[in-house]
Amino acid sequence: MFSSGMLFVLAGPSGAGKTTLAHHLVGKKDETVFSVSTTTRASRGEEIHGKDYFFVNDDEFSSRVENSYFLEWAHVHGNRYGTEGAWVREQMAQGRSVILDIDVQGAVQIKEAMPSAVLIFVLPASRDALRNRLEHRNTDSDKTVEKRMKAAAGEVSFMGVFDYFVCNDVLEEAKSEVENIFLAESMRLRNIGWPVQALDYHKGYTDGLSFWKGKTVVVSSGPTREMIDDVRFVSNRSSGLMGVSMAEAFLAAGARVVLVSGPAFNMEPPGPVRLVKARSAGDMLKALREEVVHADLLVMAAAVSDFTPAFPASGKLKREEGEVSLTLAPTSDITRSLEASCPVLSFALEYGDGAVERARLKMKRKGAFAIFLNMGDTPNVGMETACNSGIVLFASSNKRIEIPFGSKKFVAFGIAASLGREMERSDHE
Ligand code: ADP
């Protein structure tokens, strides 16, 4: 099964040792590649275009910014530097991990765009050691070294955004620390799908998953926030875990996956999943409308709010001004409004007798080809839980597939596989 490429960001002040550590990692680990940045800085003579940097002029850089060419870019020490987005995503989609050696502003942008990226802050043991290294590198004038030393304080103030800190004192130790971080991250379950060793215990469970190889799957996830004023909102208990788990399952199957997520507790899909953030039900409809055009399947795991404040206030309502009444207007039904040309998987949370019949009616109302039914009265199932179980129902037949109790990730693999089996079957008819 597919193993997902990771995005590793080494950042810190100039002279900290990012380049040294980044190249060490690329040399040491298979399936890793170094991202060559684009810059408006002039070549330092011995530097090679395409190997050290892609050197471009100001106009060319600006036009690339306008065309959303960069995953991140920043002004650093008077020049502009950026990382090409399409190349990074392509490498990761092919299972290769990408190593970036960039400044802290770029690292912060990466965390926003790809929350599962691994951010490592590198710093020598002291300010003096940093100055020493800059001076001994022999690449910068005294004036430039001074400029970079001044900038270092500002850069250190961003460290709190990072996941790891590596003190680059003794180089060999720093190298092995970076390797260890890489090793641990590459063993994270979100990056390795469902291990084959575990499948041995559930033979046949993931049969059908391969149907999704090369397909495009759009997954909506999490709750939405409907604003009362600029600070308060109406929302629900959805954690986003089921949506992220569905994204992981389809990614592991080899699909291109887009996750359109409301502001969820969990919105860190594996790196190759393209994350589109939406806030309100209206935003989500707009984002999905753009994405479903290219989709082979839409998975509506989001718990979209059915209501939104009819008269949102701007600023912050003040308690001193007394009682406030809230009028809620219904939002539009996203699945129905979309009229997606691809098949849709809906989700239903039902309680008590007649749940299956009600779920079937919902599937029909939504025009979905399948629905995953959660029994709300089963303990530890549904919203705000780590686990799940349920039944997949199909519009075209009376077939029902029971998905046994397990982690949401396990359940997501079972759902994706049963949809794949159904698709394969209908393709053969
Ligand atoms: P950065 O990419 O962060 O600007 P470099 O990797 O170019 O930093 O390292 C700056 C200089 O310090 C280089 O000359 C490098 O060889 C040297 N260097 C890196 N790590 C160490 C270390 N642990 N001890 C001594 N010198 C180091």
Ligand code: 5GP
């Ligand atoms: P230098 O000019 O010494 O090669 O690099 C100067 C600084 O620019 C370094 O801190 C380096 O990490 C940063 N940098 C290099 N490439 C990129 C990039 O693509 N994006 C960002 N944000 N910074 C970069």
